[in-house]
Amino acid sequence: MHLSIDHNSNVPLHIQAEELLRKMIEDPQFRNGKFLPNEVELSKELQISRTTLRQALNKLVYEGLLVRKKGIGTKVSEKTVSSKSMNWKSFSQEMAARGIPIRNFELHISWVKPQEELVHFFDIKPEQKVLKLERLRGRPEGPFVYFVSYFHPAIGLSGEEDFKRPLYEILEQDYKVIATLSKEEISAKAADNFIGGKLEIDAGSPVLFRKRFVYDQDEKPIELNMGYYKSDSFIYTVESRR
Amino acid sequence: MHLSIDHNSNVPLHIQAEELLRKMIEDPQFRNGKFLPNEVELSKELQISRTTLRQALNKLVYEGLLVRKKGIGTKVSEKTVSSKSMNWKSFSQEMAARGIPIRNFELHISWVKPQEELVHFFDIKPEQKVLKLERLRGRPEGPFVYFVSYFHPAIGLSGEEDFKRPLYEILEQDYKVIATLSKEEISAKAADNFIGGKLEIDAGSPVLFRKRFVYDQDEKPIELNMGYYKSDSFIYTVESRR
DNA sequence: TATTTTAATATGTACAAACATATAAAACAT
DNA sequence: ATGTTTTATATGTTTGTACATATTAAAATA
Structure with a gap:
């Protein structure tokens, strides 16, 4: 599975990134407390800046789908399935x-x-x-x-x-x-x-x-x-x- | 009333900005659909960058306390008192x-x-x-x-x-x-x-x-x-x- | 061996800059 | 008077850069 972002689309990059992340979260590979790749890696893979990626990540953290911790990483929340x-x-x-x-x-x-x-x-x-x-x-x-x-x-x-x-x-x-x-x-x-x-x-x-x-x-x-x-x-x- | 931010404090600037904005929202001067000063003005007044200010604004928008509209401005939500x-x-x-x-x-x-x-x-x-x-x-x-x-x-x-x-x-x-x-x-x-x-x-x-x-x-x-x-x-x- | 120090890793904070786009009001043409 | 175009305004998007700080593991030290 290779997720990618369309830079020519009129859909903002951070929205596209958000959608991709939602799909990743649904994926059994990442579900239940598994860690995502780190921000620098992910931003390279998706070919967007770290800032833009963080815009998408922040939204999902607000929603409670992701839990981030300084020095550790970003993981899929264990306590929340679909939040609000x-x-x-x-x-x-x-x-x-x-x-x-x-x-x-x-x-x-x-x-x-x-x-x-x-x-x-x-x-x-x-x-x-x-x-x-x-x-x-x-x-x-x-x-x-x-x-x-x-x-x-x-x-x-x-x-x-x-x-x-x-x-x-x-x-x-x-x-x-x-x-x-x-x-x-x-x-x-x-x-x-x-x-x-x-x-x-x-x-x-x-x-x-x-x-x-x-x-x-x-x-x-x-x-x-x-x-x-x-x-x-x-x-x-x-x-x-x- | 002059709100200000302490650049020497160990509290992050966007957190301080968020707190100030919450106070502004409570203020009758801004309550019930009144518009806040625009981002550029506000960031100058608080002496923080527009990016940092937007970090604080985004959080309050997500909570439903503020409503923003492109080309118009940012106003205090009329339908929400204290949200979640x-x-x-x-x-x-x-x-x-x-x-x-x-x-x-x-x-x-x-x-x-x-x-x-x-x-x-x-x-x-x-x-x-x-x-x-x-x-x-x-x-x-x-x-x-x-x-x-x-x-x-x-x-x-x-x-x-x-x-x-x-x-x-x-x-x-x-x-x-x-x-x-x-x-x-x-x-x-x-x-x-x-x-x-x-x-x-x-x-x-x-x-x-x-x-x-x-x-x-x-x-x-x-x-x-x-x-x-x-x-x-x-x-x-x-x-x-x- | 146990403890402390250091280094590697990942997220957090902050700013500057440039361009895109939606909206409303002002200027213009019909 | 009415419809259209332009312009000013405010938020939206995106990137780059630099440094701060929490955490863990490895290395150095007692």
């Missing part, structure tokens, strides 16, 4: 990573008048309708999450999407919108009759409630998502560093 | 930030034989005892979290701590251990009789269960923490960027 990118995987990917096959039980799309919270969040006029997406998803044996999602009118998914592709992929490829920032609120709730019915559990059973505010790179609101998770089949994981 | 640092505030600080006064209802310290999970997590011998810390905390009106925390024997808090200072402060100042990485698992549970009794709620009521694995900068395990949060008085928040 976890939160950015699509729901299907998240589940796939845990070896859980996913099924869609219900899918309903409609245009609705926004509630006050939505008017405020999206900063739109009250008469402007927004796209509402309801989904019931889970394992083949039964559903374990019910969620309702609202989108900014400017995105306005056509409603004819197949939703077989992950949502974030549809947004990136078809609408050139990249979800960059997400704020989430997580709490425990007792299922009411409606949610209990959807998730096939008794009313009163504990569910994990997750409310998610999604913004793009310019901090403009994209999506508001509210999900109810069956507590015995879903654990929410968070990783953070400082 | 939120997860690193002590519990008391977290609550203080929400205007909630905190009281300790119970505090119990003991040395116990570690369970299998602890032996594995801390990578110690089964006969090595670990410090167990149980706390019941909450508002003056009543408790809303009960947690049990175990510490690595190498840290071995003397047991004579007053625990009036935040835990992370005790660890940093007295034990020179800096908690750098945290992995958390969050789920919804139904309170059993014990937890229900502690939190003064009916057994069966939903509680937020938070299990937290804490590591230091070298990825060595420090603490394992398990908390039960009364669902109607605590919402867990997460912010993430990519």
Whole structure:
């Protein structure tokens, strides 16, 4: 395997280097605490300056994928698999990573008048309708999450999407919108009759409630998502560093 | 107010610059979408090179405190207050930030034989005892979290701590251990009789269960923490960027 | 043999310089 | 008045260079 960088590409060198490093990290040869070649060697091999290489390395260190130590070297983190990118995987990917096959039980799309919270969040006029997406998803044996999602009118998914592709992929490829920032609120709730019915559990059973505010790179609101998770089949994981 | 950098200090210039920028961000003059002086000006004012300044800026951009745009400038993020640092505030600080006064209802310290999970997590011998810390905390009106925390024997808090200072402060100042990485698992549970009794709620009521694995900068395990949060008085928040 | 010193190695810090590119405002032409 | 081109501004990219410092292993010394 010979990784190389295209100096004539319009993609910045440190971005290309970052991608190559990500591939190296995935490689079993380097995974689990193995050391990368040192910076001088690597920069020679990739034919970029040490400064540019360090730009790429720094980003991966921030993300927690790499651990560097003065005088020793740079190794792949043992304690972290995908770091915060976890939160950015699509729901299907998240589940796939845990070896859980996913099924869609219900899918309903409609245009609705926004509630006050939505008017405020999206900063739109009250008469402007927004796209509402309801989904019931889970394992083949039964559903374990019910969620309702609202989108900014400017995105306005056509409603004819197949939703077989992950949502974030549809947004990136078809609408050139990249979800960059997400704020989430997580709490425990007792299922009411409606949610209990959807998730096939008794009313009163504990569910994990997750409310998610999604913004793009310019901090403009994209999506508001509210999900109810069956507590015995879903654990929410968070990783953070400082 | 004149911020300045000490070139004779043994603290790296980009770290000093980072601290100054953090103070600027806190300043009402710059908060909420206001623009910072441009890089060339700032680097002249601080008497450091643009490269060094950008090193500091990059870190804050990565944390989400600053938003930069080519051709425009660098501004303080409007959507983010403290970003991921939120997860690193002590519990008391977290609550203080929400205007909630905190009281300790119970505090119990003991040395116990570690369970299998602890032996594995801390990578110690089964006969090595670990410090167990149980706390019941909450508002003056009543408790809303009960947690049990175990510490690595190498840290071995003397047991004579007053625990009036935040835990992370005790660890940093007295034990020179800096908690750098945290992995958390969050789920919804139904309170059993014990937890229900502690939190003064009916057994069966939903509680937020938070299990937290804490590591230091070298990825060595420090603490394992398990908390039960009364669902109607605590919402867990997460912010993430990519 | 045990201890100390030294050297090799790898990352950390810092600056200077040059050019590229996105954005908004000003100048210009229609 | 409106659309286009230019220009000023600010961040983005990339390289080169020099020296500092933490760590480990090897060499020198007691």
